[in-house]
Amino acid sequence: MLDRIDHVGVAVEDLEASISLYEGTLGMPAVHREVVAEQGVEAALLDVGDGHVELLSPLAEDTPVGRFLARKGPGLHHVAYAVADIEATLGQLTGAGIALIDERPRTGIRGSRVAFLHPRSTGGVLTEIVEPHA
């Protein structure tokens, strides 16, 4: 059902400094950068193997990542698993009793389709599924 770890999402206060850390110091190539208005973030993707780190900088305090930073500070925000068919997977997860934040897929970074599962169903872990752009 879940093919692989697609990425970890990291909430950051300073996107430039964080890109510099991950690319310059940790050696992960920065491959994409995008404002994802629907999620209230400016995001950067850095490759590591066939997965990536997604750095998330909030566009405003009153956004999910802005509230996360205010409450918990910078750090790990979510984990995302790649799936082949996001509608089918959402159906399977709902059938298995998992509560969803997104009943239907929405647009993610780089033309992907994404949905978040509710942490109350996943042991406190904000979990995303992502169907990469074809």
Add this chain to the structure above:
Amino acid sequence: MLDRIDHVGVAVEDLEASISLYEGTLGMPAVHREVVAEQGVEAALLDVGDGHVELLSPLAEDTPVGRFLARKGPGLHHVAYAVADIEATLGQLTGAGIALIDERPRTGIRGSRVAFLHPRSTGGVLTEIVEPHA
């Protein structure tokens, strides 16, 4: 330097229930279970692609994961990247100014060698490097 995302570590309060969630509901095969005394946890590994989820249940309240649970509750605890040569990578990271929790590798799960980087150097993200057992 960092080859791929090896795993995400998840702090859990109930290991059995968490294995049931990840294996039974999310469909990840549970492949290993071990008490890692050096880290004060009982851990379970579940495969997803060529990576895995590592569930961490503290052996006592006065352990790193026990204190994490008391402070933050269950959820994402760390991210780990696979490396080919852990000593060489620790040398590179130190040279780049990254602070380490473990100056030398210690024994991780399944005979791996692991070291943790200090979150103050990695944007609040508890980051592990792991050289899998040959």
